[in-house]
Amino acid sequence: MLRKATSQDVADLAGVSRSAVSLVLNGRGDGNIAADKQALIIEAARKLNYTPNTVALSLRSRRSATIGVVTDWIATTAFGGKLLQGASDVAAAAGYLLLVIDTQNSAERERDAFERLQNRQVDGFLFAAQSLRSYEPGDELRIAPGALANCFDPDDRVPAFLPDEVSGSKSATQHLLDCGHRDIVMLMGTPEAVAAGLRVQGFVEAMTEAGLTAPEPVVTGWDIDKGYAAAMQVLTRPDPLPTAIVGANDRSAVGVILAAAELGLSVPGDLSVVGYDDDENVAPCLVPALTTVRLPHREMGEQAMQVLLDAVLNPAPSPAAGGRGPQPRVLLDCPLVVRDSVTGPRAGR
Structure with missing residues (x-):
């Protein structure tokens, strides 16, 4: 040996x-x-x-060289994998190991996860969410070094790293406007979703800045069948047909493309379609390949972990001592990924 x-x-x-x-x-x-x-x-x-020797280092520094990562239900998803990979790569480069517990969206399992990780004396905590949402952090995240990814503390006691949903949706709408579209419909998803409201905001801002009145978004869901149903409703009504539809996400955009095909409309010849997420198992695989907005999952994991490690290695005074004021919400770019599902409107439409 x-x-x-x-x-x-x-x-x-x-x-x-x-x-x-x-x-x-x-x-x-x-x-x-x-x-x-x-x-x-x-x-x-x-x-x-x-x-x-990490054991020797731990004894000398009184650190365990481990970070506890708690998630709601992202560990088995493609998006969650990218977030965790980004966090893991940054941690590994600094000599840290991640202990990841997925709670399957159970509040009881979440409490147990934080307790078990505390018992293992992790040096800090990262909580990561599958969908953008508000999150009420416990004492573990507020007192020990902590960070949030794809969620935010409404009272800003813990630094949070989030996708800039407004600018992402705005860039998708602007792309359609730049291609000459004026009759654009947006599928909203579900009203209670934080991301849905922010994406609508970006859509309205782009339309308003172009001197257009943004039509009311069509409330759908997030799956293919919901996008299909919404598109059938929009594309068969007596009003002038839209020349472009912005999907709530990539899956709903698939439904739009299926509905267009059933009605004899070509994409993008008769109807341009934009998605949101850049789901690697959906967007590039469609025919035509889907123009969409990419969510920065890996970047959220990387930047949240980097800030967390900085706090571990350079500790500030405890909150009780007045050393930690309001923590930032960092918005990360959601870039437009241009593929084949968008072109200019057909002449006469």
């Missing part, structure tokens, strides 16, 4: 002292060790595949 490299091996290879290795690999090299020596130490550690 090969012997695991030690800090002394790294020191010998780099030609420095063992204490210098300790300072650099524990993030305290700046101001203590010359830059060229730091580079030699990092290169020696890489060559030897050296990793610090």
Whole structure:
């Protein structure tokens, strides 16, 4: 069995002292060790595949080098996977391990998850939600270093990282306007969903700035059959037919395309369609491939974890001591992904 490299091996290879290795690999090299020596130490550690003894580090620093991640029901979803991957990559680069518990949207399981993670002495907590929503954090997140991803504390006691739903919807609508569309209908999803209201806001802003009156959004759901039903309603009414429809999400946009096909309308020739989410299992696979708005799940995980680790490594005074004021809500860009489901309106429409 090969012997695991030690800090002394790294020191010998780099030609420095063992204490210098300790300072650099524990993030305290700046101001203590010359830059060229730091580079030699990092290169020696890489060559030897050296990793610090996390148990020893924990005893010295009184940290466990673990972060507790609690989710509602995202662990088995494609979007949730991207969020967790982003958080995990940032944590791993800093030498931290994630302990992830998915509660299946159970309040009882959520309480149990935080208790179990506290008992394991994690250094901080991240709570991540499947759908954008308000979230009331417990003491664990408000007192220990904590962060939220895809949800927000209504009282802003915990930093939150969120998709900029308004700008995403606005850019999708603006794309249709830039292509020459004026008769545009929006499918809303469900009114109680936070994201739905924000997307409607972006749609209205884009239409208003173009000097147009935004029609009332059509309340649907989030699935293919709901998008199909809404599109059949819109595309068979006596009013002038829209030349473009903005789906509540990618799945509802699939329903719109199916309805158009049944009515003998081509997409995008007769009807342009835009989705929302950039679901990798839906949007690029359609014929035509769906123009849509991408949700920044990976970026939410990355940035939430980075802020959380900064708080762990550079602790501020406790809230009781007045050291933590209102925490930011960071809005992350939702970029438009242009594919084949949008073109200019047919002449005469």
